[in-house]
Amino acid sequence: MSDHANISIFVPHIGCPNMCTFCNQCHITGSVDTPTADDVSAAVETAKKSKTYNPFNTEIAFFGGSFTAIEREYMIYLLESGYKYVNDGTAKGIRISTRPDAINEEVLEILKKYGVTSIELGAQSLCDDVLTKNKRGHSAKDVYNASNLIKSYGFSLGLQMMTGLYGSSDDKDKRSVQHKIDFLVRRHTCAAHSQHSIGRGLAALLVHLDAGGMLCFR
Numbered sequence: 549m550s551d552h553a554n555i556s557i558f559v560p561h562i563g564c565p566n567m568c569t570f571c572n573q574c575h576i577t578g579s580v581d582t583p584t585a586d587d588v589s590a591a592v593e594t595a596k597k598s599k600t601y602n603p604f605n606t607e608i609a610f611f612g613g614s615f616t617a618i619e620r621e622y623m624i625y626l627l628e629s630g631y632k633y634v635n636d637g638t639a640k641g642i643r644i645s646t647r648p649d650a651i652n653e654e655v656l657e658i659l660k661k662y663g664v665t666s667i668e669l670g671a672q673s674l675c676d677d678v679l680t681k682n683k684r685g686h687s688a689k690d691v692y693n694a695s696n697l698i699k700s701y702g703f704s705l706g707l708q709m710m711t712g713l714y715g716s717s718d719d720k721d722k723r724s725v726q727h728k729i730d731f732l733v734r735r736h737t738c739a740a741h742s743q744h745s746i747g748r749g750l751a752a753l754l755v756h757l758d759a760g761g762m763l764c765f766r
């Protein structure tokens with residue numbers, strides 16, 4: 549049985565100030581509609597009917613777009629719609645995904661207040677030239693700064709990665725992976741978890757590197 553489950557709610561491109569060369573969130577999520585509290589409730593009720601549903605390993609996950617870059621009032625509305633299920637024990641927390649340059653202390657205080665437990669950062673490469681060529685609008689340093697801040701607030705951190713981006717290469721992708729693993733190992737105090745991250749990261753890399761794809765290291 550999986551040790552983690554997400555109840556995923558997709559928030560389209562709204563709020564993201566960027567237009568990375570590889571991104572078409574409307575296409576990816578299949579939606580241009582913005583989710584409502586009713587959509588969150590419907591997703592939760594559907595998940596609860598699943599045979600594998602377990603409140604202790606389930607997070608309500610706002611994926612797509614850049615969650616912390618969306619308009620503040622709407623972001624808090626979505627957080628409130630998920631937080632009530634954290635409060636009543638239906639889910640263990642909330643997971644969000646966002647850009648490294650949409651993280652700061654003020655944002656993290658809000659996320660903490662509304663039951664966010666995990667943050668996935670779009671850190672698609674740690675090579676500045678690859679980030680520039682794909683119009684990511686941030687640098688590798690922004691990834692490290694945001695990651696350190698997230699960990700200092702006690703959130704679980706996931707570093708997403710896209711292999712095979714324009715201007716990248718196997719060597720560059722491998723370097724990005726190694727830097728991410730090094731960072732995560734440095735930030736973890738538990739050796740077993742570090743080993744787990746390394747093993748999982750390398751295994752995922754082997755599967756994905758050839759085809760080009762998306763990974764997430766935790």
Ligand code: SF4
Pocket residue numbers: 561564565566567568571572573612613614647670684
């Ligand atoms: S930061 Fe994310 S949502 Fe925004 S354009 Fe890039 S890939 Fe798309």
